[in-house]
Amino acid sequence: MSPVITLRPAEATGCAQAPVLRERGQREVFCGLTGIVWLHRKIQDAFFLVVGSRTCAHLLQSAAGVMIFAEPRFATAIIDERDLAGLADAHEELDRVVTRLLTRRGDIRTLFLVGSCPSEVIKLDLARAAQRLSQRFAPQVRVLNYSGSGIETTFTQGEDACLATLVPELPAQAPGAEPSLLVVGALADVVEDQFARLFAAIGVPSVHFLPARRSDSMPAVGPGTRFLLAQPFLADTARALIGRGAQRVAAPFPLGEEGTTAWLHAGAAAMGLAADRVESAVAAPRARTRLALERLKPALAGKRIFFFPDSQLEVPIARFLARELGMRLTEVGTPYLHREHLAEELAWLPASTRLSEGQDVERQLDRCRTLEPDLVVCGLGLANPLEAQGLTTKWAIELVFTPIHGYEQAADLAELFARPLRRRKLIAA
């Protein structure tokens, strides 16, 4: 059986065969620890313990905010000079920190030990620590580990690493179980609820989400599982699911009216349901979305946009902005271009789009300045200097902190790009 179900073969058009400019130079991206900001809100009985430095702690606290009144569900166990010099047994210290944490916080069911650059530099074996601590605290708490280090990654890979480490822990489907649909990728609860309602209206009998909101309701997986990726940055998670016998359903991503409709169609067809059931279930939200996007189109149509590689969401978002809002794509950069997972998206991109993968920030800055786009999507570190040079920017990280998937959020997604253009117009007036 093929691990991929292709229901809507990608047309051999657009950028499906386009050349890609590959760059391997200096990069300007956040590390995978950033994913904790949205993952700790999603898995409500999990705790993320970063084993890292004060820099890691600062990154997390400034990105997620310091919770003074609430019990936080993330923290950093600081590796100090004694650990770095090999004077202290880091494993003993970690056991002590974890024991104190789990004794005080009876609500924790999954503890993620999250590796960082410093823990990798001193070669702290967190997999061994997780195994040891899991045995000690089972069955109440499961201890898992993944790396959020920024040495070789970009920030959305933190979610991929976290979900990939969950996959071997998922229960096995009962033998002969009916096929079920699994949506993979952390979605805001409001978006997850909308998708669950839409699949129910279409008639899909059994839909689950990974990650689930609670550790004891993680979905079962097996050869009956058909999974739809909700995010384009989940390569390791997809591989792990296929390793458990699940089949990936090829589809564009559920961004914008067009992407959401095609994604729902692919999910329904994989479950053996006819297209007309989808059409009638989505008619009303589709019409609402089209109307809402029409209102925003005048602000965006014809505007030239440039993407620095950052979130890995660049290709589907560029497709949405070009096809549904008439924006013109100058360069679409992405940290990694997963041709298989992005096949349907690439086929939908205008053929003239310049694609780049990886980063060489100085060269990309030169190209950006030469092209003088109306809007630049980039990381926080590049935004201020570019604004100072007269360019209008949008922070890529907002695309993962804001609910943007599905019909009801399509206008909010478009608004994220319309707002900075409006602001620039007001400043210039």
Ligand code: SF4
């Ligand atoms: S994991 Fe590495 S890149 Fe991320 S905050 Fe810590 S030291 Fe910096």
